[in-house]
Amino acid sequence: MSGAGAGTSGGRANRPGVNALYLSLELETALAEYQQLDALMPPGLMVSYSVSVDTIVDFRGGYTIEWDALWQDFYCDWRYMHFNQGIEPPSWVIGDQVLAAGAKGILFNSAITGSPNLVIYTDALTGTDAIHVYDPNHDLPKNQASW
Numbered sequence: 001m002s003g004a005g006a007g008t009s010g011g012r013a014n015r016p017g018v019n020a021l022y023l024s025l026e027l028e029t030a031l032a033e034y035q036q037l038d039a040l041m042p043p044g045l046m047v048s049y050s051v052s053v054d055t056i057v058d059f060r061g062g063y064t065i066e067w068d069a070l071w072q073d074f075y076c077d078w079r080y081m082h083f084n085q086g087i088e089p090p091s092w093v094i095g096d097q098v099l100a101a102g103a104k105g106i107l108f109n110s111a112i113t114g115s116p117n118l119v120i121y122t123d124a125l126t127g128t129d130a131i132h133v134y135d136p137n138h139d140l141p142k143n144q145a146s147w
Helices: 004-009 027-035 069-073 078-084 090-100
Strands: 021-024 048-052 056-058 105-109 116-120 130-134
Touching (some): 027 116, 090 105
Parallel strands (some): 056 105
Antiparallel strands (some): 021 116, 048 130, 105 116
């Protein structure tokens, strides 16, 4: 839940060093986002979250003239730009702007499925925000030793 995984190498809307938790609103999208372009899905653990976060930018409608022109590039191939070309993806600048404006995340459509995803900048959360893993029977491990 820390977002440190995405903070290590960056993600669509966060540069390295900016912790971000990427969530999908539908199971099919979560699986597709996890698998990405791999032919086979690597092992993983899927969980549901309960989320209550103030001030989220809703970009599900996509770019229109009312948005800053930079938002046209939100769906850029950020991996290719960063890892292959060595340039800063515009979607990272967008993430910086969202944080500078006081928002704590972006609700956007998946580039893979078109269904909603949510990125939450975990270091921006305050005491009024809440993210909880849904685990009513306490089935999840409590620490590395309990796996």
